[in-house]
Amino acid sequence: MSEHTNQAARRIRIAAALIMRSDGATLLVRKKGTDCFMQAGGKIDAGEQPLQALARELCEELSIQPTLAEFQTLGRHTAPAAHEPEAVVCADLFLLRADQAVAPASEIEECIWLEPGKHIAIAMAPLTQDIVIPLWRHILKQDAEKQ
Numbered sequence: 001m002s003e004h005t006n007q008a009a010r011r012i013r014i015a016a017a018l019i020m021r022s023d024g025a026t027l028l029v030r031k032k033g034t035d036c037f038m039q040a041g042g043k044i045d046a047g048e049q050p051l052q053a054l055a056r057e058l059c060e061e062l063s064i065q066p067t068l069a070e071f072q073t074l075g076r077h078t079a080p081a082a083h084e085p086e087a088v089v090c091a092d093l094f095l096l097r098a099d100q101a102v103a104p105a106s107e108i109e110e111c112i113w114l115e116p117g118k119h120i121a122i123a124m125a126p127l128t129q130d131i132v133i134p135l136w137r138h139i140l141k142q143d144a145e146k147q
């Protein structure tokens, strides 16, 4: 558990994607009415498995329909929730390597591809900033070592 989290805080269960293109770039989204970028994904509905929830959210938010076999699990991670000071997100994270075009829809106002080695000054949700970006850098390093 992250050092920032508080055992008593309300927990929001989400499933979220670390989406990577073959050039290493990773996708972040910004939802309508918010100012920070985060992972595509969303809350897990009652009775849903995390991966089912993620596939549903990616279809709604980005108009992509990967098969479940295309996702690789990256484990469960906890971080302070964006926009909700009293809550933490408990996220099942999955890696999706995808080169197809994404079409932001539903509650997504903006998508950006972060490219390796390029700095963009944007605000990020704590889960993205503290957990997903370091994971992404680790995966980039592993990919480079395999080549």
Ligand SMILES: Nc1nc2c([nH]c(=O)n2[C@H]2C[C@H](O)[C@@H](COP(=O)(O)OP(=O)(O)OP(=O)(O)O)O2)c(=O)[nH]1
Pocket (backbone or CB within 6 Å): 012, 014, 016, 031, 038, 039, 040, 041, 042, 043, 044, 057, 080, 081, 082, 083, 084, 089, 125, 126, 127, 128
């Ligand atoms: N999707 C997503 N949500 C995140 C991230 N980090 C983070 O703190 N959150 C928070 C923001 C929200 O409080 C919550 C996700 O709620 P949401 O409203 O976007 O989920 P949803 O699409 O299922 O929405 P709804 O069913 O409530 O309409 O998790 C992240 O990286 N991705």
